[in-house]
Amino acid sequence: MTAAGDASGDAPGRAAGSPGRVLRGIGVSSGSAHGPVVQVAAPVAPPADEPPAADPAAAAEQAIAAFMGVADTLDGRAATADDAARDVLKATAMIARDRSLHRAVTKHLGEGQGPATAIASAIDEFAAQFEALGGYFAERVTDLRDVGSRAIATVLGEPAPGVPHFSEPSVIVAHDLAPAETATLDRSRVLGIVTAAGGRTSHTAILAAQMGIPAVVQAHGATEIPGGTLVSLDGDSGEVVLNPDADAVAAQLERRERRERALADVSGPGRTADGHAVALLANIGGVEDAELAGAADVEGVGLFRTEFVFLSAQHAPTVEEQTEIYRRVLAPFGSRRVVVRTLDAGADKPLAFADLGAEENPALGRRGLRLSQARPELLDAQLQALAAAAHETGADVRVMAPMVATAEEARWFAERVRASGLERAGVMIEVPAAALRAEQVLAEVDFGSLGTNDLAQYTMAADRMEGELSELLDPWQPAVLDVIAAAAAGARAAGKPLGVCGESAGDPLLALVLVGLGVSSLSMAAGKARGVRLALRTHTLEHCERLAAAARAAASPETARAAVREAADPELLAVL
Template sequence: MTTGTTTTAAPATSATRVLDGIGVGGGSAAGPVARMAQPSVLPPPRTVDPADVPAEAAAARAALARVAADLEERAAAVGGDAAQVLSAQAMMAADPTLADQVGDLVAGGADAAHALDNAFRAFRASLEAAGGYFAERVADLDDLRHRSVAAVQGHAMPGLPDPGHPYILVAEDLAPADTALLDPAEVLALVTERGGPTSHTAILAKILGLPAVVGCAAAAALTDGTPVLVDGAAGTVVTDPDPDTVAEAAARDERRREAAARVSGPGRTADGHAVKLLVNLGALPELDAAAAADSEGVGLFRTEFLYLDREQAPTAEEQTGAYRTVFDAFAGRRVVVRTLDAGADKPLPFVTAADEQNPALGVRGLRTARRDPELLEAQLAAIAAAAQDTEADVWVMAPMVSVPGEAAEFTARVRAHGLRTAGAMVEVPAAALRAKDLARQCDFLSIGTNDLAQYAFAADRTLGTLAEFLDPWQPALLELVRTAAQAGAACDRPVGVCGEAAADPMLALVLVGLGVSSLSAAPSCLGDVRATLAAHSLDDCRRLAGLALAAPDATAARAAVRDGSVREALT
């Protein structure tokens, strides 16, 4: 196995094929394909005799209960985000509404397996129609369907393959229940036919440091045992690679690891231009690893974990305790807290309207303060209380700011609670285009490239079929980043990037060249980003940014910067 970050696509030969996708995990890995097992096949439908309806319904409910229990067991065996995702999935399986629907179908004459299948199909259609966060849960629901149908038939639960040797995992998509227990010693790389740069697979790959390619539709033709080379930087899967190609990839990865080991401390370019390197933090179980990372603090502290999967907001004591734990772990360093980003992909029953026809364009992020201003006030009070007795440098930023007036009002609220540093996230084109006006109303800007891409390209981030538009290398997206960065510089305001783009070492060069002053990513990504910055001057970064902006699309931008960086290294 080889892993790394800065790689180039292997050339195709008469014996190879190059399958294109979106690279979301750095480095490369070579090995044989092992595909996820196909779900259990439904038996032919049979009509249930009225006298057997109670037993049939009980069998279906028992299958759902078994799935929920299995997922809870898996959640107990892992920590961090994985446990939360699995527990949420278990709650879906245990939903009484689902069980009632299955019972009604059995009462109508369906057998248990087909009642489960039909009930999940109906729920799936509802989630797809809702879009946003709900549409992202479709893969989870499909996995629950497969597990329930297997359970009611007495078959083994779907799971990861076990060929007896390390392998490249290939699947249509990956569900949390499978990936939560994934062993990086066995799984060398991930390839999925669906998914995009913000998918569950992409997030997992960054956490585990695995090469990964998502949205690779041609991977459907890959069969078990086929040797492949996965290049997570180039976004390619090379079939039947020759030994020289594999050796070249291994050598590049080794050079990358050596370069990362040689550089530590604050981020800076080869000529000394400072670029703060920060970590993203999404839950307390991630805290130890995040605090131990060689970083200058937290660039994005997501606070949603305190609010999700609850019927009411967390108490002031709960919030203050959680925030203080994080602040204490980062004493002497910066912690940028993002206030609650509810709505759209994170609906909350106590704040989110259930009847919004298009939640992604509705009341989300800072806009929820219009509906429930006390929710924001309570959070700011808890942050302020936690910050009183800490040595951390606490910054607070609002998500989904669209106009300068919102930034001004948020800054005033932050100041009223005694917090010194208030910022606005740039996630919609309107904010980027008027970033100078936004910057005048607050102390810093932070660019969320995931949502900014979604809104700039009118492409739902949950749809794998539109993943190419969500590629952070898209020149139009980079143009918006440049606009915001230049506006911040004109107002003497720092501008950071906390989206997935910050984790890509080559793209980090471009972002710095565009004027970004800090980068926030998963802890495992910082070493490669630091080493890549240290090998390039600020002028190099600006030249590479120009190449990316001039490219016609994301693929061409990535190739132009990669080739330009190689040429600079040789001169």
């Protein structure tokens, strides 16, 4: 595998738009696309020689008005967006309205800076703080900078940055996309996404996969591609070809059609070639996702992220408010299972109504279940609402807790779930301690689910939002596979099912490895289920076990992936 951003193989001196030039990044949303480039406008920067504000108080009012205008614009876009996008937009609008950010701008104006420079300085301060805090804060830095750039454009009287208006189906290219931008893209006009920054588990990557848009991140040099340039991209390999010749485009089209024919021939429950059952489930984040996944050929939901119900709220949602949302999420699935993750928030995903105070390292602090133990009334209200919604819909609801590390924590959670009237309690295994002690942890509950994004982050000690560490966060890392194998062995010893709900479940080849390691269900963006179903149908369980052994025996993620490709069924490789 070529390293992210490596342009090896390019002819020396080729211009950015040269025919046949290849950029190599990281494929994060499968599929291929071919079309003209639309470059996203670069962030607006303050003039290098901007003079001090003549009237700092008036300039502060102007800057604050600019932020409030940005917030109003985002709220306006949220009013017509789907459920997941609406939550992202509302959360971003909250950043623009943050009074501490406004106070920081006022301070810099008082120190002799001009309006645009003062906004940029305040944004830089907050971005540094967010990056140091990690977790949810780090994930919002792109949003923060997007808000700042829009406010700067307003005070300078310039057009707002971001995705321009376009009518022809196109490939969107940017340094990075704010989640607010990604969430509101017109799916009928966006053929693909290419960014120079980002990572495997960034919001852009996850949203693109949920929307079924092929995407490549970490494609260095992408922002130098002239607008209108024809490109082809492969969201699986991470390859972006500039001005591809007719033969290359035809080959890509033929490959896409061959893949679609192969995928159309398989449907129904997940099964290996010898009949071993592997449930194929969807990851969802809200009502809109639920409605789309409910109509898809999946066996239910393996991960419903409930934090979207909470993160844009100034006050804890009532039981009645939550019940209505959960009822709408559960309804599309009938009798199919819906696995619900309880509130995954805390010091690194701050809630206005559940502030536990500052922490030295929030990413390792009181988040997930730890917040629930500190504020059990929040968990009890959520469980009460889920139980009511389950009763109203007759849904098969299974509830799991995030950030569980010990058997004692699992027991505490299970007792509360069962006391609420819900029958099935589980835990997320995303902390290596829980994976290594899976037999004892899962003995306290009914099932487990591997959150491979966080599991990789904690195993490799690498921030999942740090694009430069993408290789360490590669789910093919043999050390991560070893930890998953340990968890699966513990689950077998405890006699409990263990699934995967991280993004790795949607990679057809890696899905085979996971099944070979012993997982019993795979949950992913609903659009990825067809590829995984096809992969399973072309391999026996024994073959999957051999692939898992080959991957674990490798010395690097690249050689692990190569070993599996070498040993996988050629029939599958021909259409991947």
